[in-house]
Amino acid sequence: MLGGRQTKRRVRDPERTRERLLQAAFREVHRSGFRSAGIDKILAATNVTKGALYHHFESKEALGYAVVEEVIAELVRERWLRPMLGGGQPINILTGIVRRLPVRPQDIRESCPLLNLAQEMSPLDEQFRKRLERVFLAWQEGIAALLRKGQSQGTVRRDLNPEQTAGFLVAMVEGYASLAKVAQDPKVWEAGIGNIVGWLRSLRAPRSQGKG
Amino acid sequence: MLGGRQTKRRVRDPERTRERLLQAAFREVHRSGFRSAGIDKILAATNVTKGALYHHFESKEALGYAVVEEVIAELVRERWLRPMLGGGQPINILTGIVRRLPVRPQDIRESCPLLNLAQEMSPLDEQFRKRLERVFLAWQEGIAALLRKGQSQGTVRRDLNPEQTAGFLVAMVEGYASLAKVAQDPKVWEAGIGNIVGWLRSLRAPRSQGKG
DNA sequence: TAACATACATACTTGTCGGTATGTTGGGCG
DNA sequence: CGCCCAACATACCGACAAGTATGTATGTTA
Numbered sequence A, B: 001m002l003g004g005r006q007t008k009r010r011v012r013d014p015e016r017t018r019e020r021l022l023q024a025a026f027r028e029v030h031r032s033g034f035r036s037a038g039i040d041k042i043l044a045a046t047n048v049t050k051g052a053l054y055h056h057f058e059s060k061e062a063l064g065y066a067v068v069e070e071v072i073a074e075l076v077r078e079r080w081l082r083p084m085l086g087g088g089q090p091i092n093i094l095t096g097i098v099r100r101l102p103v104r105p106q107d108i109r110e111s112c113p114l115l116n117l118a119q120e121m122s123p124l125d126e127q128f129r130k131r132l133e134r135v136f137l138a139w140q141e142g143i144a145a146l147l148r149k150g151q152s153q154g155t156v157r158r159d160l161n162p163e164q165t166a167g168f169l170v171a172m173v174e175g176y177a178s179l180a181k182v183a184q185d186p187k188v189w190e191a192g193i194g195n196i197v198g199w200l201r202s203l204r205a206p207r208s209q210g211k212g
Numbered sequence C: 001t002a003a004c005a006t007a008c009a010t011a012c013t014t015g016t017c018g019g020t021a022t023g024t025t026g027g028g029c030g
Numbered sequence D: 001c002g003c004c005c006a007a008c009a010t011a012c013c014g015a016c017a018a019g020t021a022t023g024t025a026t027g028t029t030a
Helices: A014-032 A039-046 A050-056 A060-084 A090-099 A105-110 A113-121 A126-153 A162-183 A186-201 B014-032 B039-046 B050-056 B060-084 B090-099 B105-110 B113-121 B126-153 B162-183 B186-201
Strands: none
Touching: A014 A039, A014 A050, A014 A060, A014 A113, A039 A050, A060 A090, A060 A113, A060 A126, A090 A126, A090 A186, A105 A162, A105 A186, A113 A126, A113 A162, A113 B113, A113 B162, A126 A162, A126 B162, A162 A186, A162 B113, A162 B126, A162 B162, A162 B186, A186 B162, B014 B039, B014 B050, B014 B060, B014 B113, B039 B050, B060 B090, B060 B113, B060 B126, B090 B126, B090 B186, B105 B162, B105 B186, B113 B126, B113 B162, B126 B162, B162 B186
């Protein structure tokens, strides 16, 4: 019992407080967009007071930047980059990732958090833009690296440019996410996933097209 | 001189006032998004007073709806639907349209007005969403009709679903517009156009693939 | 030309929301 | 034990922007 664990719920736990604020801010920003996101909403959702929030973050903008760098970037790593580390054929890995993307009505409605913030804030705030661009680049670069690996393995067509192809995939994912958001219809998103998967198949090297 | 022309600049010209407000509102909304668009900015840009604006539009929302239905919908008709009316092979028409899309840094920065508004307002305001969805549907349906025409002419592959393919095209255009907006780089957009044009080529019916 | 409705002008109100000034408490450490 | 700073809490402020109340001018119509 002596020397209790770090994870025990303490009255004061700044790291935990900060993390809870980040998560609540992410949700609120995801729902309403950054500018319409209310500080008070975030506070209400966390039972944290304004003084505490402004102790951890200089301003609403600083909170937003932290959401991009710590929450949204982590989401991309979790959903896209980490699944790439395992073995298997690159095209199969990508197909699996795309098939596992969220399809709940709520997810459709709120669309991709990265895209939303980028759409809203890129032209308005250069600080936001740079951070968001970094996340996009990491995403694309991860896909490109995976495609290159496939090319050297001989399972991916050698006549395609990995960076360009990665950009194409990202553009399609985000494009369909947008359409689904306006249509508010999971079918639009599912049709999009189907098309993307079909396109991914066309990236296979001819010799490996028949393989599972 | 008697019975002068309707188009002569009169001191009072409600239609012209309304139209100027719509155009200024469109520009302001395109720049800043709907919620950050300032009524006062619109007024300053038009030298119209608040009383006049609220005489023509019930609320900021009503002004926004009118922008969608009268300005943005018209933009889609002008850029996409009208060019489809001329003769020529559907794939060539589509390629031409895509190649003629704006590429100025300002256009990249501000991206597609339809997409911007849809991204921002779809989850927040059902009235907006419905109007924006109508524009998207008209756009997609126009493309689909053109593809069907191509299929019956024998210049477009018969194994593809026109609606699905139209959705794919729209998703790619909007997806690349998003990426270019974040990157703030015309090259991203130009690369996207190149990829889209390349993809469009793959829609030709085999017999007509060699034709100009 | 007098009346009346449309078209516009000006000044004010009101609510929202990010931010801050200032106070209080917990807990590590000498 | 008691100092002291980080970690919070509370109450308030000021700016801004949408909307409105109310007034004025224009032009059409009887």
